[in-house]
Amino acid sequence: MDHALSTLLSPVVLFFGLGFGAGLLRSSLAVPEALAKGLSLYLMLAIGFKGGVEMSHAHLDADVVSTVGLGLGAGFGLPVVAYALLRGFTRLERIDAASVAAHYGSISVVTFVAASDYLGGLSIGFDGYIIAVVALMETPAIIAGLWLAQRGQGSPRRRGFDRELTREVFLNGSVVLLLGSLAIGWLTGDEGMRAIEPFIGAPFKGVLCLFLLDMGLAASTRLRAAGGLELRLIAFGLVMPLVGATFGLVGSALCGLPTGTAILLTVLCASASYIAVPAAMRVALPQANPAYSLTLSLGITFPFNIVVGIPVYTHLARALLH
Amino acid sequence: MDHALSTLLSPVVLFFGLGFGAGLLRSSLAVPEALAKGLSLYLMLAIGFKGGVEMSHAHLDADVVSTVGLGLGAGFGLPVVAYALLRGFTRLERIDAASVAAHYGSISVVTFVAASDYLGGLSIGFDGYIIAVVALMETPAIIAGLWLAQRGQGSPRRRGFDRELTREVFLNGSVVLLLGSLAIGWLTGDEGMRAIEPFIGAPFKGVLCLFLLDMGLAASTRLRAAGGLELRLIAFGLVMPLVGATFGLVGSALCGLPTGTAILLTVLCASASYIAVPAAMRVALPQANPAYSLTLSLGITFPFNIVVGIPVYTHLARALLH
Amino acid sequence: MDHALSTLLSPVVLFFGLGFGAGLLRSSLAVPEALAKGLSLYLMLAIGFKGGVEMSHAHLDADVVSTVGLGLGAGFGLPVVAYALLRGFTRLERIDAASVAAHYGSISVVTFVAASDYLGGLSIGFDGYIIAVVALMETPAIIAGLWLAQRGQGSPRRRGFDRELTREVFLNGSVVLLLGSLAIGWLTGDEGMRAIEPFIGAPFKGVLCLFLLDMGLAASTRLRAAGGLELRLIAFGLVMPLVGATFGLVGSALCGLPTGTAILLTVLCASASYIAVPAAMRVALPQANPAYSLTLSLGITFPFNIVVGIPVYTHLARALLH
Amino acid sequence: MQAMPTITSRKKLELIVDRAHLRRFIETLERSGVRGYTVLESTSGKGTRGAWLPDRLTDATDRVVVVAVAHPDAADHVLEDLGALFEELPGVAFVSDVQVLRPERF
Amino acid sequence: MQAMPTITSRKKLELIVDRAHLRRFIETLERSGVRGYTVLESTSGKGTRGAWLPDRLTDATDRVVVVAVAHPDAADHVLEDLGALFEELPGVAFVSDVQVLRPERF
Amino acid sequence: MQAMPTITSRKKLELIVDRAHLRRFIETLERSGVRGYTVLESTSGKGTRGAWLPDRLTDATDRVVVVAVAHPDAADHVLEDLGALFEELPGVAFVSDVQVLRPERF
Numbered sequence A, B, C: 001m002d003h004a005l006s007t008l009l010s011p012v013v014l015f016f017g018l019g020f021g022a023g024l025l026r027s028s029l030a031v032p033e034a035l036a037k038g039l040s041l042y043l044m045l046a047i048g049f050k051g052g053v054e055m056s057h058a059h060l061d062a063d064v065v066s067t068v069g070l071g072l073g074a075g076f077g078l079p080v081v082a083y084a085l086l087r088g089f090t091r092l093e094r095i096d097a098a099s100v101a102a103h104y105g106s107i108s109v110v111t112f113v114a115a116s117d118y119l120g121g122l123s124i125g126f127d128g129y130i131i132a133v134v135a136l137m138e139t140p141a142i143i144a145g146l147w148l149a150q151r152g153q154g155s156p157r158r159r160g161f162d163r164e165l166t167r168e169v170f171l172n173g174s175v176v177l178l179l180g181s182l183a184i185g186w187l188t189g190d191e192g193m194r195a196i197e198p199f200i201g202a203p204f205k206g207v208l209c210l211f212l213l214d215m216g217l218a219a220s221t222r223l224r225a226a227g228g229l230e231l232r233l234i235a236f237g238l239v240m241p242l243v244g245a246t247f248g249l250v251g252s253a254l255c256g257l258p259t260g261t262a263i264l265l266t267v268l269c270a271s272a273s274y275i276a277v278p279a280a281m282r283v284a285l286p287q288a289n290p291a292y293s294l295t296l297s298l299g300i301t302f303p304f305n306i307v308v309g310i311p312v313y314t315h316l317a318r319a320l321l322h
Numbered sequence D, E, F: 001m002q003a004m005p006t007i008t009s010r011k012k013l014e015l016i017v018d019r020a021h022l023r024r025f026i027e028t029l030e031r032s033g034v035r036g037y038t039v040l041e042s043t044s045g046k047g048t049r050g051a052w053l054p055d056r057l058t059d060a061t062d063r064v065v066v067v068a069v070a071h072p073d074a075a076d077h078v079l080e081d082l083g084a085l086f087e088e089l090p091g092v093a094f095v096s097d098v099q100v101l102r103p104e105r106f
């Protein structure tokens, strides 16, 4: 399994490790917040656009329906599994467990991008519409999480689905930018790509390195806060991605998805949100403590997926789907 | 007129539309302020430098004199027309009308860049010195606006042209960066261009897409504020660019400017400032309410020019000047 | 000596001049802080990585040992010389003199990058390991400065080398990023370079232009503050780089370093820190006034090196080492 | 020669709340007759929910400071409403006395 | 064992003004004998000219908060001068009592 | 109908210090029993060491404002400790009276 070594030796993963190590050692290295946000916009614009251009070539087939179905299934189903695990094995209360569960039903765009970059290195192709699935999987888990939090509560929810929440759930920035760029890529096709390739194509991997340097810093800052967490909660952060990945792999195998697409769907199931869901949870479940979910999703699950998960899922998918 | 369709289908305009739509729907999509400012510096540095390199090839002819003349004429003259329209047809008071008028005599660099990008798509060339005209047209309108505001006031102006104002008018950041980059491009010529082309050339259109995404968000935020404006004021935001464009087109025809240069001059006349002039007005006319001018120039005139104006002016110029 | 003219006419130096001039004239031109910090991260990541890739090709020889030795010698020794000059010829007190001395023993990454860019233009090569020397020279001067400040003080230092200070000295962001990128470049070699070259290679010079525009603004803001300084202190800012350069040149000649490497080492010795050392001094010597050191290193020595120093040192090195 | 300006007592309200809930707090202020306010960003802090640092990726953990100078009557109203709102949302509020110029504005 | 530090009364001035006019307000403070101040940025707010949001493209709409602790005599002077300045420029000012360490600094 | 909320007196401490020394000041606050604080960034200012502007390249010159509402006893302790700390580190501190909701938090 020398893939594993080659992942670890890719500049993308090494820069992640550099940021992570610098953060653990409390180096003064810091990426300005505006830059980190800008890089994240760039990545979403770029992958959305590329996915759209891909889609303008392909004609959609039955795989689309199964992939979307699996994605939505994961979005609504994984939070329920996560909630059961958290309530059964850890000391988290209902609200906090529901909030953490929502994070794990949703996805991490950066993990997805790192995985697609990894596949690129192995020359494994995938379908452009998977980008649409990324966007579709951002938010169902939020709804599942709210349902889990309110289930069995006598009093009806106080303020309903208000403006702020709608905004965070359905008009979330990541969703809008991913789907919008996808649509633009699809509309402008190869000609559009020629025009902006020198911005979103060639330099993409380098930008990803810089972004993962920052993600390493962010993840280690969160991980340092994990000292205060109960051990079983930390274990959850390592087990839950495997549960998600199993769902993704088995589902993909049953639906007969092509390998590349199956791997990416698996990575989506295994990853947890640290952008869209935290924002929605602040509005919807203000009583939930954001420290739990961010420490788990960003401090534990994210590095696990980047360093261990992606090569392992790829290996398994290739074994299982060939 | 399939130009129109092709403008609407260019990635640049589509990303503008994406940002505009996201803003109208109150999506949480946001571009950090530092990134927006950085992109704007990049665009000015790039177009200034390219204009300068162009100029290092061409020998200047009589067209320069007529273009500069028309530009200065617009800068000093259009505010007077705008002021007359505003005082005659809307309820704006003297100070606010003068402030809005100043915005319309000045120019929008982004509109200019979008237009030059559009011309590039149609393979219509233009002269490098037009960049100098962009810079020259930034500020005369400020002086005209101040004159309009103080005309017929008994009391002399209180503080004269103080340090802050001089800074905003003559040493405005956009003017300095445009003219400075122009000079550097002119001095270093093709060799300079070879050195920095991979930064300011190839990726330019992609960066422009990201910037227009942000401009779409900014414009729609402003447009939402237009609800409070009187209808005639909104109409002014649509009529005034046509007045400016007419001046530009007729002037260009009379002076026999080449088509590409004529179109860009027309776009400059039709566009309104939302960077340099607002800053100067805060200092020079603190009593003016910036909401009027920004809503009109950024919320109404800017999107109008990007989506409708540029292709229309181009069509007319080609008909008129052939 | 038409090198000098060609330096002055390189876009990099001209953009520095543009920023410097704009700042002196108090133009409203401004580069957002987050962008400036982001550009600085980019430059360090890029030069670190390139240096590492270089090193993966070369086998290290005795020159490495002499270069590192000279670098450390400068880091520990130049502060002592600087301190003696400051105490002998200016009115600075012990603590302030020690703080300024520490700045001059350390280095300026941007000056280094400008110099390596200049050498590139003259097709003078240099060894990749010099990047490691850059990182190594960041911090010894801080230790020397602290020693100078506490020498001959009866009372022992109050708080020892506390967490904050260790962080600033040994885990300083620049040091970590330079060495980390160097290691990644060395590990991933040519393959890594192919992957991220379109980000860190081709656009590098253009990004450097934008960064030096900002550095020009920053330097002139500092220089404006120099009005309050005693004349001898200003003279120190011009003399000390020559002292450092002399050390670098003579040392390189004695050790027989190759020309390119010798020039860069000389530039390092001649340059003064305005990022790492100020941060460490705030923690270690809170009584020192940061205005002295920043005005001297950023307002006087930095522009001197960019415009005059680099071509002069290059000229001398070529004469001396051929 | 200038007339001595009129100085009058008003109340200064300060709220430290999650940015995600800012709109609801502002609505509460406005409903109670507060006519102006200013929002500042906080960059770190500590409270009953422990210390927090800004998260660079999501704004979910950000806190803001709202400063509002108001007529004492409006301030009383606000405090009543805030008491109820703080049962649902986290945050801190405090009030102090200030003297203002141009009291008719507040 | 430490001596109890001396605590003395001073005035805290707070100004909320347009950034474009900051220099003029600072000059007014300094002319009146205020020896130190601190400027903070505001990110949104509402006043008699309506609500405002920062404009990402121009700083024309930005507001800043100026905090200055000063001797009561200096504060009185400032208030007089501000009364006049506020006839020309928009903004809000208020004053309150504070206790300071090291009173000789203010 | 809502019960009138309880309002109680507390002290508001405000510190303006170099960001580089923030951690030491926070430690001092916490040692004295202050249970919450909020940090804001300042963007320019002036004091005995002259005017300062933020330096875009190094954060070495940055100042922060720390706001902490605390029980009067804790505030007294803090002031004593700050008196000593200010002999070593630069900065400014002042205290004022505030009324708070939910006094048990402070």
Ligand SMILES: Nc1ncnc2c1ncn2[C@@H]1O[C@H](COP(=O)(O)O)[C@@H](O)[C@H]1O
Residues within 6 Å of the ligand: D016, D017, D042, D044, D045, D046, D047, D048, D049, D050, D051, D052, D063, D090, D091, D092, F035, F036, F037, F038, F039, F067, F068, F069, F070, F106
């Ligand atoms: N006593 C206090 N003084 C100043 N700020 C406070 C205080 N308590 C809490 N805060 C601020 O309010 C935020 C939320 O408080 P909490 O919900 O208690 O964690 C904290 O992160 C602080 O920024």
Ligand SMILES: Nc1ncnc2c1ncn2[C@@H]1O[C@H](COP(=O)(O)O)[C@@H](O)[C@H]1O
Residues within 6 Å of the ligand: D035, D036, D037, D038, D039, D067, D068, D069, D070, D106, E016, E017, E042, E044, E045, E046, E047, E048, E049, E050, E051, E052, E063, E090, E091, E092
């Ligand atoms: N009562 C108030 N309390 C706090 N801040 C205020 C108040 N009134 C106005 N402001 C601030 O001052 C700015 C300008 O006020 P105005 O000129 O009245 O619109 C507003 O945007 C607010 O940020």
Ligand SMILES: Nc1ncnc2c1ncn2[C@@H]1O[C@H](COP(=O)(O)O)[C@@H](O)[C@H]1O
Residues within 6 Å of the ligand: E035, E036, E037, E038, E039, E067, E068, E069, E070, E106, F016, F017, F042, F044, F045, F046, F047, F048, F049, F050, F051, F052, F063, F090, F091, F092
């Ligand atoms: N009287 C004052 N009022 C408000 N802020 C002050 C005052 N004096 C000093 N400061 C702030 O504290 C910082 C450091 O003060 P200093 O050490 O005296 O230069 C200054 O840069 C100001 O931001």
Ligand code: NA
Residues within 6 Å of the ligand: A078, A103, A104, A105, A106, A107, A244, A268, A269, A270, A271, A272
């Ligand atoms: Na998931």
Ligand code: NA
Residues within 6 Å of the ligand: B078, B103, B104, B105, B106, B107, B244, B268, B269, B270, B271, B272
């Ligand atoms: Na115009």
Ligand code: NA
Residues within 6 Å of the ligand: C078, C103, C104, C105, C106, C107, C244, C268, C269, C270, C271, C272
């Ligand atoms: Na040096």
